[in-house]
Structure formats: structure tokens, C-alpha cells
Amino acid sequence: MSKPIQAGDGSVLVIEIQDMTKTYLMGLTEVHALRGVSLTIRPGEYVAIVGASGSGKSTLMNMIGLLDRPTSGSYRIRGEEVSDLSRRRMADLRNREIGFIFQSFNLLARTSALRQVQLPLFYAGTPGGQSKQRAADALERVGLGDRINHRPDELSGGQQQRVAIARALVNNPSLLLADEPTGALDSKTGEELLLLFDELHSQGMTLVVVTHDDHVAHRAERIVTLRDGVVISDEPVIARAPTTRTPDDPAGDAQPA
């Protein structure tokens, strides 16, 4: 992880969420995963979302990553209202602006690391030769340069996670989302990953990390805590320089000074 990773045009990406709710139907019972969340994330911020399991933090993450649509409320990304976006536009945003690191990696079975990382490039229309080069570079950066032809079942959990990271970063997104990124990793690999996040953050990439691990959460600049589908606290991490709240951030207003 030696070469620097250039973030995309992170400056223009703003996430504004207002009174977002999400209700699932599980069998006959309605599950209220989000009950009115408001949150603003500014370009270049490094935010951790924490909460007990079932608090809705993963749901919120999926909403931010455009993998799911809210039941009600507003979500604006780069000023565009998500509920007005076509499926096509959402796919393009997922492809170019957002990198997603899943807790369960979500690698394609029986497919080489190189092919996995080439996937976002393929859908971006990157020509074959260039795509191969960029995917190989991305794998090199996460320390898997010698394993580009290995398939997931030939890689350890940490290595699989790094393939997923290379895939998330290969299109130079301005927003990186990570769902429990260290959950499946040993502490040393986990630390390497956090160092990578620091580096990406310092280059201006916006990072949102869902975690239940305090240690991981405190690497961020700001911790948003969810309980039962609502934000119960949103505060800067003490160790870091306090960040200025935007006036329209109700969670920020609610917190003690």
C-alpha cells in the first residue's frame, strides 16, 4: 500500500439526508429500519456510523450507496434528489462516484482477482487494455500484485477483503463506503486497512465507515450513533480537530456543545 491513491473530484460530492425512513416488510410484520434520519456529510469528511445491531446503520449505508431507495424523506447527492433519479443515472453514480466495501466482500465466485477488479471499469466503458492495467495497478496498491490470477477460494479472508477494496477504489470514486470493513480481518490486517483509509482521507476522499468497533470509529473525524433507526448522537472525535457543523445539520444542533 505504498503508492498514493488519487481520489476523484471529491469536492463536489455532498450528501444531504432529511427525515429519511425505510420500512421493510418481513413476512407480515413491518420493520422500521430507519425512522427519520437527517444527516449531512460534506466533501472530504471521514465519518463513522456506529450503533448496536438492528439500529439501522447498515440500512443507512445502503441508502447512501444508492443500493436501496428510502420509503420516505429526501436524499440529495451532489444536489440531485435521489427519488428523481433514473435507474440508469443511479447505476452511473454507483459506478463512478461511489466505492462500496461490503462486510461479506461479495466477490464473484470462481473469478480471478483481476476480473473482479475490472468489473467497475467494464461498466464504465474503459477499454480492455487500459482496464487490465488499472485493475492490476489497484491490486498492486493493496498488496496483491502477485495474486491477480487467484480466485476467491485461493485467497485468505484478508486478501479477499483487499480484492474488494481494490474493486471499490479502481474507478477513483469520491465517496468510499465500508460496511464493517475490519469485521473479518485480524488486527494487523485491520490496522493496515485503517492506515489506507487515513491515506485516502488525507487525499480528499469522503469516507463513511459503518462499524461497531470503537477503535475503528475513533479513527474517523466524526461519529454518528444510531439507535432504533434514529440518530441519537453526532459528534466530532475529540482527538481530532473539531469540525464545524453545517447550520442545516439537525443532528449537529442536537448535540451538547
Place this chain on the structure above:
Amino acid sequence: MKVIRYFAVALDSIRANKLRSSLTMLGIIIGVAAVLTTMGIGSGAAASITQRIESQGTNLLSVNAGGGGGSTSSTLTMGDAEALSDISLHPALLVVVPEYTASATLTNAATDSQSQVVGTSPAYAVVRNLEMAAGRFFDEAENDVNERVLVLGNTVAADLFAVADDALGQQVRVNGEPFMVVGVLAESGSAGFGGPDSRANVPIGVAQGRLINAPRYRGDYTITGLSIQADGTRMDAAELQIEQTMRLRHMLGPDDENDFSIFNQASLLEVAGEVAQTLTVFLGSIGAISLLVGGIGIMNIMLVSVTERTREIGLRKAVGAHDRDILLQFLIESLVLATIGGLIGMGISFGLAFAVGRIPNFPFSVIIQPQALLLALGVSSASGFVFGIYPAMRATRLDPIEALRFE
């Protein structure tokens, strides 16, 4: 250009899932091979039947003694044959050949053969499309003087002499009378009882007189039948002319039934064509059932893999695939599988057809017809296509997170 890239993705996916891909192809292979082979057998058998009948001449009419009533005493005579030969009265009849057929014992040294002996005239060879393997048919001169000459059918010759052609110039006893073999007929292809292969031909006078002592009717030798070559464009007129003359000569009243029967090769061909059609449809149905079974196999594989595929689609969408990208990929995947499977299936059935063609004495060859090819390829690709694209279409409609969590 972009399509080529989708091909690359589809091929990657096929390669990455060899088991699933090959099981899907197996369904198509079995379907295509089964349909092509069964329908090929049907077409081959039909063609063989048609060809056998055609080899006897489609403008051939046979008149046999005895009507539908099952009368045994023959009223058909040499006089009838002569009367029908009058071209001015029967312009649709080209050649009229009398036959006197009876069973006889043929002997060469210690070898016996119980065969049909046909007493006839040299024109018989022309009317019946007989070809020679060796020697010649007996000629008019030999016929006129009742020469004891013999033309053996190929099977009879092979029975009496181990090698059929060796019979030429040999002496064979027919019911104890010595005959000279002047010719051996080529194999006619219409194997089995009643064909020219299992008969021996002699001048008609010899058969009626010395050999069998045929009964007479009103002073004339009786015959068992007539082979008539008619004008192929006027078969109906030919039948009518025969019937009129015969009824007149046999003094049949308006209420009397014919004491002879007219047999038309063309109508036989028609019947055989219908039989062959039925056979093809029957075998085609068996093939269609195989195709259905193959299709169900494809469906099962596709449904079993639907969970994995749905998640795969979820992931592809999460990293930016459009709905169209997903559908194109699955479309090309099914197309490639159907094409490869179809080609292998075709290869197998052509291989089988070739192998069957090499089996000695197999009665017919397997003929694979273009329409069977189209049917087989069409139906099996369609099933691969439908069952391959359906889960994809369903999964594409889901939000990425639903597809990712699909169970």
C-alpha cells in the same frame, strides 16, 4: 465493438461456471441429438420405402388374376395379354408383358432352393426396371422357341452358388429339368419376399408347358398376371382401357364384379408416402419429448443457480451495471451455450448417421433434413434462452441490495 466486450464477459462467466454451463449445454445437446437422430431415422426409412417402390417403376400397372371375391380359378389368359397389346385400342398402354408365376425347386448339385419361378417375355426386364449383375436377360429368339434358359435373381443365385456371379453359364435344375443360367440380376434393393431378388425368370412358354403344365381356359394357357408399362401421364386412362377390354373379353355383365384386379404402383407410392409421413411424425414426437426433457433439464439447472446468479446480478449492479448490461450479458451467455450445445448435438447426430451408414445390411440410411435441424436448434436454443433470461429479468428489476441479499 461494445458487443464484443459483452461476449468477453459472457465467456468469462461461462468459463468460471463450467459445471453449470456444461449441464445446461447437456440439455441442449441431448435435445438436438435426439430430435435430429429420430427424425433422421424417420426420413431415412421413408426415403428407402419410396425408393424401393420407385425402383419398380411408377408407371407400372399390374393386373392379377382373381377379383376381390377370392376366386381361385384363373380366367386370365395369354389371349388377354395379346388383346391388351393392341395399341390402337389401348393407346395409354406401352408394353404388356404376361407372367406365369409358380413355386418351383431349383437345384445345383446338392443345393436346393425353393423359389418363385416367373415365366415371362424379354420385355419383362424393361417393364420391371431389372438390371443385370452378370450375363443377360433371355431374348426373343429363346422365348419363341421355348429355350430352357434361366435368369436368376441375385438372392437365388447366391443361395445356389456361394457367389452370385458364379452362376453364369452353369446348369441348374428346375423341378428336375436342366436349365442354362444366361444371366444374374443385380440386387434390386427391395429385399424380402416377392421382390425380383428371390425369383428366377424363364421364357413363359417353358413355364406354362414343360415346367408347370399350366391350366388352360377356353383353349388358351392361363397366366397369373400382367405387367403393363403405361404412359405415366395417363395412368387413369390406362386403368380404364384395361378394365373395359377385360370386362368385355370375360363377358362380365353390368352387375358382375371384376374377376381380375388392377394394381397401380403410383397409388402404392402414395400410400407408402402416407405411411412414411406417419412414421416421421411418430419419431418426431419421440424426438420432441426428448427435447422437452432436455428443456426441463436446462430449466432445472437455471433455477438451481438462480440464487447465486441473483446475488451476482446484485453485485454487478452495485458496481455500476445498467439493467441493459445485465440482460445483454445473460442473453449472450444463453446464446453462446445454445449455439455450442446445438453444434455438439448436431455433431453427435451426424456422427450417428454416419455410423449407421457403415453398418452392413442396415436397411436404410439416416437422413438429417434441414427442417429437422431448424426445429431442433430453434426449440433447444429457445428453452436455453427463456430459462436463462427469465431469472436475469427478474433479478434485474430488484434494487441491488435486494438482489445481493437474495436467498
